Amino acid sequence: MAFTVTYAQRDGGGACLRLAGELDLSTAAQLNAAVDRLAADGHHELLVDLTELTFCDSVGIAALVRGDNHATAEGGWLRITGATGRVARVLQVTGLAELLRYEVDLPDPASPAAP
Numbered sequence: 001m002a003f004t005v006t007y008a009q010r011d012g013g014g015a016c017l018r019l020a021g022e023l024d025l026s027t028a029a030q031l032n033a034a035v036d037r038l039a040a041d042g043h044h045e046l047l048v049d050l051t052e053l054t055f056c057d058s059v060g061i062a063a064l065v066r067g068d069n070h071a072t073a074e075g076g077w078l079r080i081t082g083a084t085g086r087v088a089r090v091l092q093v094t095g096l097a098e099l100l101r102y103e104v105d106l107p108d109p110a111s112p113a114a115p
Contacts, residue, residue, distance in 0.1 A: 001020065001021045001022070001054065002021055003019070003020065003021035003022055003023065003026075003027035003030060004018075004019070004020045004021060005017055005018070005019055005030050005031055005034045006018045006020075007034065007038065010045075010047060013045065014043060014044075014045030014046060014047060014076075015038050015043040015045070015046050015047070016046075016047045016048075016049055017031075017034055017035075017038075017046060017047070017048045017049065018049040018051070018052065019031065019048060019049065019050055019052065019053045020052035020053060020054075021052070021053065021054060021055075022053075022054055022055035022056075023053055023055065023056045023057070023059075023060030023063065024055065024056070024057040024059055024060055025057065025059045027060075028059045028060055028062070028063040031060075031063045031064075031067070032063055032066060032067070035063075035066070035067040035070060035071075035078075036070075039070055039071070039074065043076075044071050044074040044075060044076025044077075045071070045076045045077055046067065046071055046076070046077070046078045046079070047078075047079050047080075047081060047102055048064065048067070048078060048079070048080045048081070049080075049081055049082045050080055050081065050082045050083040050084075050087055051081075051082035051083075051084070053083065053087050054085075054086070054087070055086060055087065056086075056087050056090050056091070057090075061090065061091075061094055061096065064078070064080065064096060064100065065096070068099075068100060078100060079100050079101065079102035080096070080097075080100045080101065080102060081101075081102040083097070
C-alpha cells in the first residue's frame, strides 16, 4: 500500500490528517510537508488519524514529534488517534502514545484552564 496523507477540516475546528500505508524514511517528508502547509494556512491544532497506518519507523516517529513541536511553538497541539497493531506498539514503547494521545472526553490542550 502506498503512503498517503489526506486532510479534512474538524467539526470543532483544527485539522485532521489521515495517514495510510507506511510512515518511514521514504515517506516522512510527505507528512512534514502536510504539517508545514497546514501551519502556513493557520492550522495549529492537528489531529492525526493513524487507523490505516501499517508501519512507522524512527523517522516517522521523528516526523510526528517535529509536527508536535511546530504546533506547540505556535500555541497549538498535535494529537494522534486510531493506532493499532505494530504502530500502536511503537508509539507505546517510545512514549508517544501517552504524550500525544487524543481523548475526546478531555478538554483540548490548547484551551485555557477553567477558573
